Amino acid sequence: MDQPEDNEYWDIEIKPTNNLLDLKLKDTWHYRDLLMLMVRRDFVSFYKQTILGPIWFFVQPIITIVFYTLVFGNLAGISTDGVHKPLFYLAGTILWSYFSDCLTKTSTVFRDGAGLMGKVYFPRLIMPLSIVASNLIRFGVQIMLFIGFMIFYGITDGHMPINLYALLFPLLILLIAAQGLGLGMIISAVTTKYRDLAFIISFAVPLLMYATTVIYPLSTAQQKFPKYSWIIKFNPVTPVIETFRYGFLGKGSFSWGLLGYCSFITAILLFAGIIIFNKVEKTFVDTV
């Protein structure tokens, strides 16, 4: 009698451990509406009860580039490869802040979402994905600012440096989002039990910016530190920023090899991130 029951079909099986390579992407896809609503929630709650509303998205990058222009451009006199300083810094900052926002927010996702995730089940991957998507909106708004600056300088200079390589833009967004997401998920998984890494992240991410070509071009770094510039070059965020500048501003170091290397590293980061995240997600409620 009991024998045929073993072949019965069950929708859900809850077991202590799952297959490592089971990424639960199908389940996540089913919850795509939740992702959209969470992004909406983040966006709406960001400017609720403010007067300026979404304009606040512009304030941070504008103030940042004013200071960068003053300090790094004028005071320290770091070269910007002949590009207008505000435009050069803006390109670097918005890409970098997108990466660092994704990374830092994702790395605390278990701690921040413990209240919600300790009560209801939904594919946990939705949480980091919603962070990346929410920040993408902010990023999109800031890109408009960048395009505005670009058109302004294009008119005053009389020519637009934008070229065919700007078509790589979607790939660049994908890469930088995946880097922030992947790295963030790896860190988030480790910090559920031991929070030490969270302290490192809080000061290491701002410092990491100086190892990325945000406030200087790769060419200058290679000139001044020929021995150590490989660190900057192989930092996977650098090729993204350099390619972006190359496509939109006409200056920067671009090579298909470097971009290929960057894509490879990103894929590994993302894949490892999802696997580790899925493994920890099952019991993090007990330890976080």
Place this chain on the structure above:
Amino acid sequence: MSKVIKVENLSKAYQLGDFGTGTITRDFERFWARVRGKEDPFLKIGETNDRTTKGESDVVWSLKDINFEIEQGDAVGIIGRNGAGKSTLLKILSRVTSPTTGSIKVKGRIASLLEVGTGFHPELTGRENIFLNGAILGMRKAEIKRKFDEIVDFSGVERYIDTPVKRYSSGMYVRLAFAVAAHLESEILIVDEVLAVGDAEFQRKCLGKMGDVSKGEGRTVLFVSHNMTAIIKLCSKAMLLQQGELLDYRNVKSIIETYLASNTKNGFFSTSDKDSFFRNIVLLNDRLQERSTFFFNENINVDFELEVIEPIIGLTLSIIIKDQHENPVSSSHFLIDISSNKTLKIRSCIPANFTLPGNYMLEAVLHIPNVRFIQQLPFDLNFTIEDSGSIHSSYLESNLGSIALPILWEQTAW
């Protein structure tokens, strides 16, 4: 009927204590044991989950080797004292956390109401929160849209639907949250103590809705509550958990009886704790014999021995008699004369022929009314009234209350 849930050898271990510098070495040991294919050295099965005694290991088994099957359309109550593992079981069933060993197989979607209103964002309006909360619970957007009017109608907060929920009263908040969850289309519904909130009318509405869900729509309901009346009303079967083990799984009435019987050990109270005002409490019958079972036509004498360190003006001893479902039946209050000794002996007498046959609990509290709470007896004393052949005995099966008031009847001839 087909099975919808099958639980096999389910166990869940929790680690006690803090995670800190010390625990990382242990993590390495566990990792090393796993690499060599040995058993996890810190998960020794065997110790029971008794929070009152200190165990040897710092791993506690919140659930131990649970096996059961639930059939479609069953409404199953889960009963047990605090710490019996009820919530852990529901958490695993609703996939919030994973079991340590064993497996659960489920047919259909599971929706859990572990805490209503999770995921409500205070800044968003009621309308926005319905969508967000519905999506968190697993509904598609189109599904929520279809049921939107029904949800708003059930919650009764239509007027506030475009106001941020942070301006809601807590009652409205709960109503809206429950309404969303109750309209979830799932084959299995898991409910944990949600009825503790909301007013009586809304509680009735919720119970009714849950009854519809299980009886009308043929969905399976798992229900945790300390409210036995609600469990009897809603569930056909029940399982009794004790210290992480499944004691019994049968029809609801016999399970509740077993559960209540397991509680009736506490017929007296005695302590030598110097901080306790209550020292000894015993229940005595008319011949001053210590008892926990009394006949209907017997007085119940409750003897208190209290130790009052300093005289407190207005010190009052209150007793509350509760029925087996913990609903208060009656109460009485006594202003203590503190001029006398430090050790006080007080006797209260619950007169005969008042409390109808059944199981009761006696709660005792020391306080200064409306000023200060001083001490409550750490557990309720239990006593049983046995029928002594009164006229009430013929009505015992029909629930006609717990107290026999000395109601006067008169018949006059025309």
